[in-house]
Amino acid sequence: MPELPEVEGYRQYLEATSLHQPIDDLDVEDTKLLTTDPMLLLEALRGASFTGTRRVGKNLFVYTDRPGVIVRMHFGMTGDLAYYHQSLDRPRHARIVFRFRGGYHLGFICPRKFERIGIVHDIETFLREKKIGKDALELTAADLEIVLASRKTPIKSALLDQQVAAGVGNWIADELLFHARIHPLKPAHQLTTAEIEALQVAIQEVLLTAIAKEARYADFPASYLIHARAWDTSPYEDTQQHLNCPRCGTLINNIRVGGRATYFCPNCQRLGPND
């Protein structure tokens, strides 16, 4: 699921494969995936080359050699990139394809059509209009204190708000709260200074680990909560061990917060002294 670490991986992948090759043509299987008019997109990109990248949260911006033409990609819940030679089969779900002059293609993989691609003229303007806050990796404890102070919503929900911490998604929010020992339902504005500082440390620790492991969840340290999630069973095929807290052994709870599946340890992450 493309959250910040995956998108960072896609950014590095695009940098390593797709720069400085003129775009001859663009295949668009479904215009619903575009945030820019198809004709304008084609006109803006035909003959242009990618020159560099920037990631903010889950957004990947790709600079071109044309002023004011920046491609913005959002990978939704299942998006991916695939660079391949035209002599090979087009990957499944490559619904938008950049055809480079040298014969290579960059496919924007969209299995569920929740992905989006389009042109932005200025990144800062785009971020302001879309209300996307600081990238999670850039956040200081002081930043967090300010953005959480006005929120009465559960901290889990606040962390998913891209205005609060751009790039944090559902499993990362749970992992952060587990590391910082904060109950997901605790109102955001009630976090103590110590909890906010622990959260900021957890953001660095969890995101940098996930990026280093190229977001392969099975490779994450055994101390991570992520192994309790139903879809990460790979190293534990014949045991239920992973359903327990890696710190204290308590059975991990599974509740819904803001309509999202939420995992936490009822022993390590307390709402109050009585629970």
Add this chain to the structure above:
DNA sequence: GTGTTTGTTACGAC
């Protein structure tokens, strides 16, 4: 066939 999952946005209510 049914339920679940994911990120974002739209839509009211306050």
Add this chain to the structure above:
DNA sequence: GGTCGTAACAAACA
């Protein structure tokens, strides 16, 4: 205008 809860979107998978 900010905040907050909820539903909707598309498609795959079990």
